[in-house]
Amino acid sequence: MRKKIVAGNWKMNKLYSEAVELVDEITIALKDDTKSDEIVKVLIPSFPYLRKVARHSHGIPNLFTGAQNCAYEEAGAYTGEVSAGMIKSLGGTYVIIGHSERRSYFHETNEELKRKVNIVLGQSLTPIFCIGESHEKRHAKEHFAVVEKQISDSLFHLIAADFKKVVLAYEPVWAIGTGLTATSQQAQEMHLFIRTLVEKKYGKEVATSLSILYGGSCNSKNATELFACPDVDGGLIGGASLTAKDFVTIIHSFPS
Ligand code: 13P
Numbered sequence: 001m002r003k004k005i006v007a008g009n010w011k012m013n014k015l016y017s018e019a020v021e022l023v024d025e026i027t028i029a030l031k032d033d034t035k036s037d038e039i040v041k042v043l044i045p046s047f048p049y050l051r052k053v054a055r056h057s058h059g060i061p062n063l064f065t066g067a068q069n070c071a072y073e074e075a076g077a078y079t080g081e082v083s084a085g086m087i088k089s090l091g092g093t094y095v096i097i098g099h100s101e102r103r104s105y106f107h108e109t110n111e112e113l114k115r116k117v118n119i120v121l122g123q124s125l126t127p128i129f130c131i132g133e134s135h136e137k138r139h140a141k142e143h144f145a146v147v148e149k150q151i152s153d154s155l156f157h158l159i160a161a162d163f164k165k166v167v168l169a170y171e172p173v174w175a176i177g178t179g180l181t182a183t184s185q186q187a188q189e190m191h192l193f194i195r196t197l198v199e200k201k202y203g204k205e206v207a208t209s210l211s212i213l214y215g216g217s218c219n220s221k222n223a224t225e226l227f228a229c230p231d232v233d234g235g236l237i238g239g240a241s242l243t244a245k246d247f248v249t250i251i252h253s254f255p256s
Helices: 016-031 047-057 084-089 100-105 110-122 135-139 143-155 184-202 204-209 223-227 244-251
Strands: 005-009 040-044 063-067 094-097 126-131 167-170 212-214 234-237
Touching: 005 094, 005 244, 016 040, 016 047, 016 244, 040 094, 047 063, 084 110, 094 110, 110 126, 110 143, 126 143, 135 143, 143 184, 167 184, 184 204, 184 212, 184 223, 223 234, 234 244
Parallel strands: 005 040, 005 234, 040 063, 063 094, 094 126, 126 167, 167 212, 212 234
Antiparallel strands: none
8 A cells, every 4th residue: 555645845934933833733633643643744844943843743653854855965065055964864754856946946957856866865765756747838738748757857767666765746836826726637637647657667566656646736625535536645735734724634634
C-alpha cells in the first residue's frame, strides 16, 4: 500500500509567534486522533521556524517537518542558500523541490532541480517534487507533454531504488491560490498519466508504490472528492494549511 500524505506548504506566511500557535493547534488536534495515525502529515514552514516546528511535532505518529526549498550544492560560498544537510540537522525530513513559484519567480530550471533532487536524496531526505502546467499549456492541450518533460528531465536519471524515495505533487499552476481547483476528473486523469509514465520507465512495482499528491486550491470542502480518486494519494496544501481546523479536516478527508 502506498502512503497517504497531506503536506501543508505554509509558503512565506506567519510570523514566528503565529507559526508556533499553528503548530500547537495542529498537534493538539492530532494528539488523540488515532484514526489519522497511518496518514503521513508534513508541516512545511519557512526555514527560520523549522527547528521549532520539528520539536513541537515530536511524538505525534507520522507527523513530519519539511522545507520549501534547498540549495543544489552541498555546502560552501552560496550566500543566502540553505543546504539539505542543514535542513536535516534541524529535524526536517521532507523537502519541496520545483514548486511552480520557484520555477517561475526564481527561474529554477529542470537541470537545477535535478541537482536538488540528488542533493536531497544524498541526505536521505524525501523530495516532494512538484510538476504542473500553466493555463496556457493546458489551453493548448500540452499539459501532458509539459508534465512528462518535467519528470523525465529532473527524475528519470535516478535508479529505481532512489526513484522510490520520491513523492510527486501535481500542482497545475492555474489552480494554485486561485480558487480554481482542478476537477477530480482532471486530477485523476493526470495522476494516472504520471503513474503510467513511471510504470513504463521503472515497472509496475515502483509505479504502484509511488505517492502522487494533488495541489492547487485543495481545501476542506473539496478534499474528499479529490482524495476519492484512485490515483490521488493526498494533497500538497497551501492556503488551507494555514488554519489548523481546515488542515485537520483535510487530513480526515480520505475515504475510509
Ligand atoms: P493553494 O492551496 O493555496 O492553492 O496552494 C497550493 C500550493 O501551491 C501548495 O504547494
